[in-house]
Amino acid sequence: MSNPQSQNLLDLSNQLARAVARGAESIVAVHARPQLASTGVHWRDGFVVTTNGTVRRDRDVAVTLPDGTRIGAAVQGRDPATDLAVLKVAGGALPVAAFGDAGALRPGHLVLALARVDETGPRAAFGAVSVVAGAWRPWGGGEIDRLLQSDVNLYPGFGGGPLVDTEGQVLGINSGRLSRPYTTTLPVQTVNRVLDQLASHGYVRRGYLGAAMQPVRLQEQLRSRLGIDRDGGLLVSTIQSDSPSAAGGLLVGDVVLAIGGKPVAEPEDVLKVLNGDTAGRTLALKLVRGGRLETVDVLIGERPRGH
């Protein structure tokens, strides 16, 4: 096997093995469920990211490092909406992950899923990127910045582990729970956002208005008179007492066109704005009231936890 093509294949084989070794330097086995361990990534110094679904208990959690030693870990926080959990470990215990450029990924790019379930060494599965698309929302309601799916097989214990490129750079966290039909990876951007919140608050703060809204069309005459370039907005149908909306002076019957400068046409659009880091900030609601354009400032509250 000395022809140039075979040499290419041998080079690729060695590159993949190097990618596994490199990526595996910053992954740990997470012992937080009864049977097989899951995998976690040392994302920032002292913080290990894994999937919420694989962290079944809040106490007696431990991680196995690449050198085989087992150290204690504390559950820093969970976000069921994105299936992410963050564990706090001693700083400097292992290298922090290196991140790849998920924006450059296209269907067909070669990727590896990595795992560590015990002290015997890293595990790898190989495949190709199947689907790359824009932001989406899983059943749990969290905002995932990018759809990234691959045909990589997630073996038992691979949940919470990283998807890496052929350089061993992390592209995101593989979620077994969200993987149907293909393996679904939570992208770096989403993990960073959730980790920021879990590291500072222990949970993900989501904004709260306390108003129910439904899509409504506006008369063409009214639209042209007010210079509105869209069909309609969101009609406020209910306002909870003692809510941020009530305090800000929002009224039933208002038609909201934009929140914080972002146009809203569906209730989904409002959730998208509120899921950002909005709690505690004052946002301007642009609306139609009594046939006139008005702006109402609302101090965004924090959505009660568990909602």
Place this chain on the structure above:
Amino acid sequence: MGTSLSALAEAVWPSVVRVGPNGTGGAGVVLSRGGGLVVVTNAHVARGSPGDRIQVMSHTGVIYPGLIERTDGGRDLALLTLEPPVGSSTGHLSPATLADVATLRPGHLLIAVGHPYGLANAVTAGVVQSLGPIASGVEPVIGWQQLPWIQADIRLAPGNSGGPLCDMQGRVVGINTMVARGLALAIPASGIRALFREPSEAIPA
């Protein structure tokens, strides 16, 4: 990658045989011993005792009468000889080279050649998933779990048993033996060398 993988598979084919009558059974790997050719397969494919006759068929369809020389139930391996003895290469059969598995790492590319569900000389590709015993918690603890497996992220089916798992130089890194939770398990080449070296360890299947 596509063309060179097919070239690799074609280079491996003369070292892969079918073991068992009329396409039943599994696969086997042709190896050289003392200037002649022998076949290594799984004990659970050979399904017999030393001295039993067994049919071996080349990838080209030529049938060679064989004999079970030795079985090792502990490693699930069997060594077959061809009767009458066949020289080092016949054009239909050619011996494989065994790899040094000590240099194998998770992520290394592999191909498997075998006869899944009777489909002759089928090729599948994948990578080394891990090396060593099966992780506790994956399967209930029984004897074979503790063997020093090559665990591969590669698709296998009944009929792959006894066939080769090869690296990107076409060298045999292991004998495909079973599938556990979708994970392919192969007996490393070091186990084949031991079968050649230590006949006294042989345990009848």
